[in-house]
Amino acid sequence: MLRGLAQVMFLDSTWTGAVFALALLTADWRYGAYGLGGAVLGTGTAWLLGVSRDRVEGGLEGFNSCLAAIGLAVFLEAGRPATALLAAAVCVVVTVVTAAVVRLLGTWSLPPLTMPYCLLASAVTVAAPALRRLWPHGGGIAALPRAAGGPTTLRLGDVCGAFFRNVSQVFFLDEWYAGALLLAGVFLAGRAAGLVACAGSATGVLTAWALGAPAARIADGTMGCNAVLVAMALCGVFLAATPATLLYALLGAATATLLTPAVAALLAPSGGHAFTWPFVLTTLGFLTAARSFPRMTGPKPGVIGPKPGVIGPPPA
Template identity: 65%
Template sequence: MSQVLFRTDGRTGALFCVALCTVDWRYGAYALGGAALGTAIARLLGTTRERAGSGLDGLNPALFALGCAALLGPARPATALLAAAGCVVVTIATVALSRLLSVWRLPALTAPFCLAATALATAAPAFERLRPPPGGTAALAAAPAALPPDATAQAFFHTIAQILFLDRWYAGALLLAALFLANRTAGWVACAGSAAGVLTAWALGAPAARVADGTLSCNAVLTALALCGALLPATPATLPYALLGAVTATAVTPAVAALAGGHAFTWPFVLTTLAFLLAARSFSRLTASRGRRRGNPLAVRRRLRLPSAP
């Protein structure tokens, strides 16, 4: 679960599950079950113990299972069966995409989840047992009719919470606290990414409700974390670069959502991050590392020989 925000920390993952359960315990169950199933399938098929232990095999299945609960409703038996079957497919897709992108030394990120979730959102209305309930994900991402006085603070935390399909500000605060527990630098980068995303959505004239609920800016947090500390070193040079990526991810979210059938998921994060990683290879100041730090996922990635910028 902690790999959702590029961490390899059991305490952080546990707090992420608690944040889900504060909204609905079934969301926590779906996410944790997806992570466990994906990891078990990967181990059964022969992945290394080190990779499985890092959580990389459970990341995309966990997001897909949670997405099923968010899109289709967690109470229906068909949702649970589809989530379980989808987790197996997503696990295999993760390996396939990782091998494909390794040719360019790029990570798969959450692209396997995005592919499966987009297919689900597109196909579900055609099947009666899978058809989303009236209002779609309104229970999870309902926006207020107008911005309250504390809208800025709410939007800041909603942006973080929407990474896990949640719209409760306290869930976002708990996710942020868990990230600070794992790595303070990552926590501050997430704060900067959230602020950049909210300000971008507001500056571009997005509807007040969309700014407040965080759905337009949640990809900004993931992009900032990826480009400053996770996939590129956390340095004074990479922070502005990461924030530019956060702004870009927010700006392209409506277009991506329109192309993906109305749900952007984490496509803006995936596409923006991959493009910025490719560009970073031409800028030596962005790829110069200050060395390994405790809790830095770069160390895990090197041990696992995952794609990295040169």
Template identity: 50%
Template sequence: MKDFPVHVLRGVAQVDFMPSALCGLLFTAALFSADWRFGVYGLLGTAVATAAARALGQRGEAVEAGLHGYNGCLVALGCAAFLDPDSPATAVVAALGAAVSVVLAAGLTALLDTWRLPVLTVPFCLTATAVTLAAPAFHRLAPAAAVAPAAAVPAAAVPGLSWDQLWHGFLANIGQAFLLPQWYAGLLFLAGLVAAGRLAALAACAGSAVCLLTAWALGAPGEAVGQGLYGYSGVLVALALGGGVFLARDRWSTGYALLGAAAATVLTPAFTALTAPAGGHALTWPFVVTTLVFLAAVPAIPRLRRL
């Protein structure tokens, strides 16, 4: 148990596939820089999920690497973003949802292992979608009072990108994986990636740039692009496919990852429309769908090699 805080920090870092406690520490600093409540909820969700995985007898190496904590982190952050973070009821739901995400991950792993596909953030997406759909039925689960812009693309905005929207969006694309649009939080997340591995940081930067280019080329609203609402899933795709996580690093996997990042950018507003009954929160569904499809295709593409 003395190493439990290290396992929790690794769980925070595993949102971006990094099994590094130093990276997790910088990621946690980024959460607190945006709002102290986000920092508390992120640590709460990761700690509960990590403890639940240990209590359920999950494989020790996976628990220690943080692989059972990252979905709990995101579930709790989703509660803080979409519900009132000051309500005790929200904290209870965040903790419960984090624990449930461990069970969902175990069940999904049993299903997806047949095709050698990872669970990714599917437990977070399922749990957060369920919570946002159920919240109106519980008067103690009030909607959030704009702690941070939710990951939902504005329906009406003027196309075109200003310089501020461009560089803010570049960093916000990295931060919105944690539901944070602040550029300085994105900068701290990028610093965490650099601390964990420079190649991963380069993959995230390349993915963010491709997402910006794709959004601009298609005429996406500048305000939404500047908040990272089009690019966060693409950054995660770039890390998964081009960061040495699931595919061997070479020029082919790099190009494949950037193609996936562009695809996820296009999918994001589609998922926003599909999730309109739950508040229009696309969450990381575009990342999940893109990555699973691209990984499923790898056996049929001779130039790519799974790790």
């Protein structure tokens, strides 16, 4: 269960998962409950359906369900029974979707990443306005404005907050201290992983500012959260950690930052939340392209998820 939380950021460490759970609880105990419950349901469903033991024990069947549950808690009012029931159902279904995506992308030796979660989250946000038991007062996802305007000048406090919120927004958390705690959990798994995550967050902030994104969007972490995931995926998880792949990963992080408002615009009718689609699209594209670049180490044949312990210590 705890590795399911840690695998949200590609880490196979029980201790890191525990720190991530603590970060969720510090933001809101309900988010912690949804995150842990989602990881349990996803992992348990996979175990009941006979998914391979290495995937179940490594947490690879728990991170999509964890994100799905937290996302619904954040956007559809965590305290409502209908939200809890929907989250439980989605966590079970996401296991089936994960198996389908693993089978499909495995044909090209590509990992599923968070695509299963993105598919279900997007479907729920599109359907929610038509379901009154889920959205009785017109609140929820579509009430989240994603304005393109606003001042672009960043203050020092905005930069510092954005650096940590880029990490916290991976779990939909607005609190900078939750991001700091999450980052500490990444460093607990491995210094290299922590440094790459920091580089990805800094790249996200710099790219968004250079493109003239509104300061509020940069400061709240929604512009740069995908950059953190892309950087970690491309340097140390699916590609060997080398100076060349680090530069490649940071280019990917900048690309994901650029894609974020584009995806949000496409999803505007359902509230404009990009989820982790920019991360998924960028990472799959860059992993596929890496096979044509001799200086890059492409993903190993048959890889279907982050390899346990690649950038972290052995499982606790």
